[in-house]
Amino acid sequence: MGMSRAMTGDGGRSRAMTGDGAHPDRTSPDVARHRLSSPVCWLAALSALSATSMLRAQETQLSESAQRGKVVYDKWCMECHGETGAGDGAAAAFMLPRPRDFTRASYQIRTTASGELPTDADMRQIIDNGMPGTAMPAWGTKLGEGERNDLVAYLKSFSTFFEADAPTPIEMGRQPGRSAEGLAEGRATFEKLECFKCHGDAGSGNGPSGPTLRDDWDFPIRAADLTQSWTFNGGSTVGDIYRRLRTGLDGTPMPSFSDVIDAQVITDEQLWRVAQYVRSLSPEEPPRPRDVVRARLVTGPLPDGPADSAWDGVEQYYIPLVGQIIQKPRWFAPIVEAVWVQAVHDGSTLALRVTWHDRSSSPDPEWDEWLAAMAAAATDVDGPLDAVQGPDRLTIQFPGRLSGDVERPYFLGGDRQRPVYLWRWSSAPDALDEGAGAGFGRFTPRGEGGQVTHQARYDEGRWQLQLTRPLSSSDSTRAPSFAPGILVPIAFFAADGSNGESEARGAISAWYGLYLDVPTPPRVFVLPVVAMVLTAGFGVFVVWRAQRRESGRSTSEES
Amino acid sequence: MSRRLRETLGHPFWQAVLLMLAAYLVIVIIGWVSAPVPRTVVIQYMLSALVGVLIFVSDNEQRWSRFKEPIQRTLVEPERRRLRGALLVLVPALVGFVTFQQVRPTVSAPAALRSVHPASPVRITFRGKAMELATLENSLRASGDLAEHYAAGKRVYYQNCLPCHGDLLDGRGHFAHGFNPTPLPFDGSTIAQLRESFVFWRIAKGGPGLPREGAPWNSAMPVWEDFLTQEEIWQVIIFLYEQTGLNPRRLGVEGEGGHE
Numbered sequence: 001m002g003m004s005r006a007m008t009g010d011g012g013r014s015r016a017m018t019g020d021g022a023h024p025d026r027t028s029p030d031v032a033r034h035r036l037s038s039p040v041c042w043l044a045a046l047s048a049l050s051a052t053s054m055l056r057a058q059e060t061q062l063s064e065s066a067q068r069g070k071v072v073y074d075k076w077c078m079e080c081h082g083e084t085g086a087g088d089g090a091a092a093a094f095m096l097p098r099p100r101d102f103t104r105a106s107y108q109i110r111t112t113a114s115g116e117l118p119t120d121a122d123m124r125q126i127i128d129n130g131m132p133g134t135a136m137p138a139w140g141t142k143l144g145e146g147e148r149n150d151l152v153a154y155l156k157s158f159s160t161f162f163e164a165d166a167p168t169p170i171e172m173g174r175q176p177g178r179s180a181e182g183l184a185e186g187r188a189t190f191e192k193l194e195c196f197k198c199h200g201d202a203g204s205g206n207g208p209s210g211p212t213l214r215d216d217w218d219f220p221i222r223a224a225d226l227t228q229s230w231t232f233n234g235g236s237t238v239g240d241i242y243r244r245l246r247t248g249l250d251g252t253p254m255p256s257f258s259d260v261i262d263a264q265v266i267t268d269e270q271l272w273r274v275a276q277y278v279r280s281l282s283p284e285e286p287p288r289p290r291d292v293v294r295a296r297l298v299t300g301p302l303p304d305g306p307a308d309s310a311w312d313g314v315e316q317y318y319i320p321l322v323g324q325i326i327q328k329p330r331w332f333a334p335i336v337e338a339v340w341v342q343a344v345h346d347g348s349t350l351a352l353r354v355t356w357h358d359r360s361s362s363p364d365p366e367w368d369e370w371l372a373a374m375a376a377a378a379t380d381v382d383g384p385l386d387a388v389q390g391p392d393r394l395t396i397q398f399p400g401r402l403s404g405d406v407e408r409p410y411f412l413g414g415d416r417q418r419p420v421y422l423w424r425w426s427s428a429p430d431a432l433d434e435g436a437g438a439g440f441g442r443f444t445p446r447g448e449g450g451q452v453t454h455q456a457r458y459d460e461g462r463w464q465l466q467l468t469r470p471l472s473s474s475d476s477t478r479a480p481s482f483a484p485g486i487l488v489p490i491a492f493f494a495a496d497g498s499n500g501e502s503e504a505r506g507a508i509s510a511w512y513g514l515y516l517d518v519p520t521p522p523r524v525f526v527l528p529v530v531a532m533v534l535t536a537g538f539g540v541f542v543v544w545r546a547q548r549r550e551s552g553r554s555t556s557e558e559s
Numbered sequence: 560m561s562r563r564l565r566e567t568l569g570h571p572f573w574q575a576v577l578l579m580l581a582a583y584l585v586i587v588i589i590g591w592v593s594a595p596v597p598r599t600v601v602i603q604y605m606l607s608a609l610v611g612v613l614i615f616v617s618d619n620e621q622r623w624s625r626f627k628e629p630i631q632r633t634l635v636e637p638e639r640r641r642l643r644g645a646l647l648v649l650v651p652a653l654v655g656f657v658t659f660q661q662v663r664p665t666v667s668a669p670a671a672l673r674s675v676h677p678a679s680p681v682r683i684t685f686r687g688k689a690m691e692l693a694t695l696e697n698s699l700r701a702s703g704d705l706a707e708h709y710a711a712g713k714r715v716y717y718q719n720c721l722p723c724h725g726d727l728l729d730g731r732g733h734f735a736h737g738f739n740p741t742p743l744p745f746d747g748s749t750i751a752q753l754r755e756s757f758v759f760w761r762i763a764k765g766g767p768g769l770p771r772e773g774a775p776w777n778s779a780m781p782v783w784e785d786f787l788t789q790e791e792i793w794q795v796i797i798f799l800y801e802q803t804g805l806n807p808r809r810l811g812v813e814g815e816g817g818h819e
Contacts (some may be wrong), residue, residue: 527659
């Protein structure tokens with residue numbers, strides 16, 4: 001797998017097979033991996049193994065519960081997980097990660113030790129809640145309790161491994177209280193255990209092993225982006241993360257670290273600290289997209305490049321992107337999951353900073369291997385991928401004309417009647433084209449007189465691109481003028497070259513709005529003051545009148 | 560203690576205060592359970608509540624003078640000087656704050672006035688062939704094996720529609736969050752209100768085929784005539800109805816559609 005587990009020297013997860021005799025006929029993937037160094041050999045052994053286990057499963061009579069489960073499975077799960085549970089349903093090629101192959105009984109999300117079977121409750125948990133960040137949906141609201149239990153029984157019938165005794169969950173221990181020192185210790189342990197080799201130093205999933213990572217079915221797999229805990233397959237709480245670290249994600253390169261504790265390289269508490277540190281890399285709450293990106297009016301100079309610390313104080317807007325699956329060639333396995341947008345203007349110039357996560361600065365020869373694996377994964381349902389890595393790309397789209405009208409150009413690249421105005425950036429060569437689009441992929445560069453300037457930087461698995469343009473356009477037939485106080489529709493397209501994303505392949509967003517703040521009009525401050533003075537004056541008057549009447553009454557009573 | 564409480568509750572002034580509080584609570588709860596209530600609506604509503612409460616307390620002479628009595632005392636009595644001063648500061652401050660909230664510039668996207676089920680055109684051309692929607696029927700219902708059509712339609716759905724409309728047919732596939740408007744669900748009862756020819760039109764022509772009131776420029780629904788044959792579209796329609804256990808509406812038969 002290209003990754004050596006430097007720490008323990010006992011071959012990592014192979015420890016999981018310690019002779020408890022629970023399932024003697026099961027060869028742990030790790031043992032196999034160590035014995036069979038050639039991948040071909042390994043795959044052959046694997047398919048033989050799953051074929052026999054399937055046959056046996058069919059020989060044995062299905063329990064009543066499993067029979068009921070089969071009916072539900074055939075209706076709702078089969079098209080992804082396959083008729084025989086081999087993860088090869090008709091829809092399988094349209095997603096990455098692929099649907100689980102149940103015949104190998106290798107489950108990612110467990111409470112049991114690495115290499116062990118999941119408990120029934122583990123399987124129910126996945127069926128109920130799905131796997132965030134993948135195509136595996138949550139069935140808790142759709143299917144009844146009984147149906148979900150029946151599904152567990154049926155899934156288990158796909159493999160004879162489940163005939164063994166029920167596995168026991170690992171002991172969790174207790175989470176130590178959180179503290180700044182605890183986080184520092186977590187970071188130190190993160191380094192000691194070399195998590196960065198896969199997940200990157202800042203955790204954005206860009207470790208040096210990235211291009212080599214494959215799952216046990218030889219599909220390319222990305223190390224999780226630890227700064228986006230809402231995409232973790234097994235949940236995002238510290239407890240969830242700790243459990244994943246103890247159990248590993250079987251079938252993926254993500255190892256278990258229980259053996260490191262057993263070998264007394266780290267303590268259990270230190271592993272909890274790692275989990276706390278990992279959780280601290282993501283915001284408390286998953287970010288929510290908002291319809292309008294606000295460009296604040298600044299008085300000083302605009303930020304000078306994407307690394308300028310002036311950007312730190314500017315609000316970030318999260319804009320989710322998804323695969324372009326509307327026009328050919330469609331793309332079902334996009335890398336860029338979101339862009340974060342920041343905007344400011346000074347009344348005459350607009351500056352945007354767009355940040356997105358991308359594991360490579362393409363083209364990068366290190367990633368040729370990954371591109372080959374993507375081509376082999378055949379997720380390219382509408383035609384083959386380019387054999388050569390293209391650049392990374394980001395396109396920002398505005399309407400070709402700005403009118404107060406509700407009507408806009410078609411969100412996916414406009415059309416002839418209503419063209420769009422585009423800023424197309426690509427990483428190699430680092431260049432930006434300004435121009436018009438009349439349909440997705442139909443681009444006419446503006447040529448002379450472009451007004452957009454840009455600066456890009458790639459750092460720690462992250463692109464940051466600053467773009468500036470004067471608000472008023474020098475040629476309104478080719479580019480619209482922006483003005484404060486008007487909502488400007490804006491949309492994004494991003495592509496990762498080393499993932500095979502060329503031309504129409506990539507990730508897209510819906511239309512959002514960009515709003516340039518107007519200078520706060522004086523009435524915003526004057527009106528409340530006027531209202532307060534009037535109210536106070538009226539109050540004083542009422543009190544004065546009441547007291548005068550009261551004293552008038554008492555004097556008349558006296559007399 | 561409880562006598563004090565009963566006296567307080569029986570006093571028109573405190574009754575009025577309680578009524579106003581209750582009115583405010585009601586609007587807060589409405590905001591929780593349904594859509595959040597805009598600020599201007601809250602203010603208008605509270606003003607009408609105030610008018611109502613004033614009418615209630617002034618409707619009877621004795622109640623009116625009892626209502627005024629604590630106000631009068633606060634205005635004049637020397638021992639209430641502190642309270643009086645506090646009110647003279649707090650009330651204007653509150654008014655100033657509310658005014659500021661009103662005039663403060665805020666931005667929000669204009670509400671999308673979008674007709675979800677606009678009228679379909681009378682006829683369409685599907686891959687160069689003219690079709691009258693009024694008389695268009697799902698030809699597969701009369702020919703061949705329904706189970707086979709269902710199986711074929713299921714494959715079409717899972718290979719094409721799933722990332723948006725979802726495995727659960729609830730409009731929440733793993734790509735759905737990227738689009739606005741979000742993909743429509745099929746597991747509610749809407750497709751039971753639709754004729755199969757309407758659904759055919761929607762699938763064949765997608766978002767760009769919508770009339771202006773459907774905001775075609777925002778819809779991510781692809782134009783499936785570019786990908787699928789006529790037969791495949793009828794198959795996926797059969798799948799949609801079978802999988803959800805709903806029936807399409809039929810021509811001339813009002814309320815025919817519905818649960819099986």
